[in-house]
Amino acid sequence: MQSKSPARALQILLLCFLWASALQAQDLPPLTHKLTPIRTPSVAPDLIFHNMDEEKVDLKDYRGKVVVVNFWATWCPPCRREMGSMERLYQATRDSNVEILAVNIGEDLDTVFSFLGTVEPSPTFPLLFDTDAVSMKQWKVKGLPTTYIVDSEGRLAYRAIGGREFDHPAIRKAITALGQ
Amino acid sequence: MRSLLTAAVICVLPVFYPVQAQQLQSVNDVTGARSWSRTHAGVYFSLTQILPEQGDAFYVNRGFSLEQIRPFTTSCVYMTVLRNDSAPGIVHFVRGNWSISVDGEPREFKTVDQWVKKLTAAEAGKPALIAFRWAQFPPEQEYEPGGDWNQGMLSVGLPAGQVFDITARWDLRGQSFEATLTGVECAK
Numbered sequence: 001m002q003s004k005s006p007a008r009a010l011q012i013l014l015l016c017f018l019w020a021s022a023l024q025a026q027d028l029p030p031l032t033h034k035l036t037p038i039r040t041p042s043v044a045p046d047l048i049f050h051n052m053d054e055e056k057v058d059l060k061d062y063r064g065k066v067v068v069v070n071f072w073a074t075w076c077p078p079c080r081r082e083m084g085s086m087e088r089l090y091q092a093t094r095d096s097n098v099e100i101l102a103v104n105i106g107e108d109l110d111t112v113f114s115f116l117g118t119v120e121p122s123p124t125f126p127l128l129f130d131t132d133a134v135s136m137k138q139w140k141v142k143g144l145p146t147t148y149i150v151d152s153e154g155r156l157a158y159r160a161i162g163g164r165e166f167d168h169p170a171i172r173k174a175i176t177a178l179g180q
Numbered sequence: 181m182r183s184l185l186t187a188a189v190i191c192v193l194p195v196f197y198p199v200q201a202q203q204l205q206s207v208n209d210v211t212g213a214r215s216w217s218r219t220h221a222g223v224y225f226s227l228t229q230i231l232p233e234q235g236d237a238f239y240v241n242r243g244f245s246l247e248q249i250r251p252f253t254t255s256c257v258y259m260t261v262l263r264n265d266s267a268p269g270i271v272h273f274v275r276g277n278w279s280i281s282v283d284g285e286p287r288e289f290k291t292v293d294q295w296v297k298k299l300t301a302a303e304a305g306k307p308a309l310i311a312f313r314w315a316q317f318p319p320e321q322e323y324e325p326g327g328d329w330n331q332g333m334l335s336v337g338l339p340a341g342q343v344f345d346i347t348a349r350w351d352l353r354g355q356s357f358e359a360t361l362t363g364v365e366c367a368k
Contacts, residue, residue: 142319
């Protein structure tokens, strides 16, 4: 930031807070709750990134499980809104062979860590870091958030473009059915 | 009896197929930002003003300097939503086919790539540029019915206070559709 005035910085932070609050209160389109079946399931593209503990995570290691792969960023309003429902889905399906990998696009660990405290319930599933946004092209993501459901054989089974209520019964049912 | 049936069909038809529903407008009580929206053929389209100070706050927090981002945030920017609620198939759009007009005269507006090039030339950092690129409304997308949607920023490149019309266009099973928001105003 080249404009270093503390008053200006405070003003911007305050505006940011007010804007976020206002967006929470109004103007927000509803999160939807339908997953689109992928008509000709293909093998999921590679997905190898570091997690918050800076350990390498590879989607291939989850073969045998149903994996929800979510592409998101902290600055993306629908991504923020759906994160809590994803954690509720995670808690409800942990015994149903379901895993969630949320791939953050372009941000660093500190930014994501600060964001986690604002989510209720706070995510406990693995968060991965695609700092160069390379996965967007590989996974044909054109906007955030985008979510794919990968079946236990590593194929793309469902897709969702835009924010979802992931703990909605319809979504939960579709995902758990894949794991059975 | 026949006229009764005809009247019933006329009354019920818009419920199942809203040809060009009424344009709605609202004002955010907190920010004063104005919104315009319309649902056409099962597709919801809306624009909400992003005030220049709001845009500054968002992008400065993403790593831009005010000097770098001001040309964008003062270019009449909207939070744009397109959502396939109930169209009978996949909605596909290319943002390059959308148009704006002022008093009936067409106006050009910059693409996302043009903005990214401009900000790259202004030596914005990589994380800031990634956030900018992915915060924009997608240049092209496909939405399945039942709720696929995006929310992103759209700059129309007009001065503060300018009133204009914007037409979103999409295709569905080879047929073209469009929805126009009229009398949209750039934030002052």
